[in-house]
Amino acid sequence: MVNRMQASQSTVDPAEIAKFEAMAAEWWDPTGKFKPLHMLNPCRLDYITGQIAGEFDRDLSAQVPFAGLRVLDIGCGGGLLCEPMARLGAEIVGADAAEGNLPVARIHAEQSGLEIDYRHTTAEALAAAGEQFDVVLNMEVVEHVADPLSYLTACRQLMKPGGLHICSTINRNPKSFAVAILGAEVVMRWLPRGTHEWSKFITPDELIDLLKNSGVEPVDRKGFVFNPMSWRWSISDRDLSVNYVTASVKPD
């Protein structure tokens, strides 16, 4: 029993492994530091899986519906999106510019028995290396980059013709300032202060223009809305006032 269930261990220093395990536990603790992300995650996944299933004609009740699809998650963090994609059968690459996240994500994937290719790299570097994907996940990243258009252009270069680009971010208006910065960072302390710089937030119209200019064709936009009564997130057709998401395809 013990032998059969023993995990395959990497050859890293045990003290380092213990540290990364503790960090992985933190990333994956639904009530811990990343609680807001865990709360939003089912809603994000509903959108992402629905869009991929629609675009590539897959049945989500099948065992491995995303088999054969190559997916990139930019800014993968602890792997909150990569692991579900791997479980659904996708060949997934998780990229993060923050080096510290990668061993944490790797340890957790190993604990979960999932195969995920985590890389310390950027979208621009992957594009320069000629990598190609069916799906590019670009969730809550664009509001942090210095030059959104050149970043989104790199994302387009990473897509195969007919590929799908899912991009989510935060709107720029008084409400988003109140909710995302005053609410999430200052009052609730959900996010470290200084996580967001409000002036970098992008309105849906601006993002749609940026996406078009990057060379993809926006096909959908929805809001992610937090309901403080049910304490749950849901997808909204109309309310894009704070968090929102877009889907675009690369023309053949």
Add this chain to the structure above:
Amino acid sequence: MDNPEAAVILRGMKTDSDILIVGGGLNGPALALALTRTGQRVTLIDTLPEALRKDAGFDGRAYALALASQRLLKAIGVWDRIAGEAQPMLDIKVTDGHAGAGPSPFFLHFDHDEIEEGPMGYMVEDRHLRRAFLEALDEEAGIIQVDGTVVEQNTGHSGAEVVLADGRTLTAKLLIGCDGRSSGTARRAGITRTGWDYGQTGLVCAIEHEKPHHGVAHQFFMPPGPLAILPLTGNRSSIVWSERTATAEAINALSDEDYLAALRPRFGDFLGEIRLAGKRWAYPLGLTVANSFIAERLALVGDAAHGMHPIAGQGLNAGLRDVGALAEVLVLAARRGEDMGAAPVLERYQQWRRFDTATLALATDAFNKLFSNDNPLLRLGRDLGMGLVGSVPALRRGFLREAAGLTGDLPRLLKGQPI
């Protein structure tokens, strides 16, 4: 956790199944069927050899299935196997009875024509329901059925394992305890329970009667406890009769003839001559609620989570609501690629069911306390209350929809929809 070291071991493992269900009563098979139909790999562990479970003689036990429960059974392929042997409940009459004095003039009358969905429920004999479940399980190739007793269980980062008395070990992503009020699954996980004893015992039997029941269920509220007469097929009814435990024990010790003699004056002669049609049963009544419905890689369902006073036949109905809710939470998680046994997923099930269950348990308890009382003021109050509810159609429809299990945040399977 029986073996703390196992937590370190249970990681990165490939499991035998997705879901391991302990307990082959009614909720366990229902959940197994609901999950298998959506492509999950399920193992069902029961302690009874199949030959024993298939014993088909009528033993006097029956269930009042709410309409919502019937819909779930239909969705998982069980209902069509028992539809022919189910008795629809067309009317419910609630009366504040008083032994020796006859029923009070105020009573509630619920007619199924008042809700659009049809009968508010069905009476189904225990043996028919069990047979239907076994047939459905045997036809579902995806379910691995294991006869055995769990002697040890361990959960860890990415899975759960149980060790059976014969030494076999089974692993899964999630362990589900459907093993009743004294759930070993809950105990082994260190989940404590809260509960109390009502000092009452439910006497259960089936009777044959001279006159037809016309599909009417009767509930008499009497000082020692409620008496329900629930229509079975033919000229038969199921009796659920609550008495103070000392009285119940004395009644249960009587011969069949004296037992009937004790029963007769309690509901009068509107069904004509009566005689026993099956065994007699006695269940001590009490409430026991698990202090958590979930633990690491583990969830509790049905009586393992909440054993209730069976006053309104809500035990199985509440269990099937758990089944519908848990199946929906797990299947939606699987479709999103989430880890079905992970804490955030299990937390959704707990949030959905714990409030609902606590409310029902407390309401049932309060209801029982209100009606199991001979205080003349309370009696007048409830007679007037019944008169009021009975005379206001909207209130009556509300009660009726509640009894049919159509209120609250219903899982899709209980609305008759696929997950």
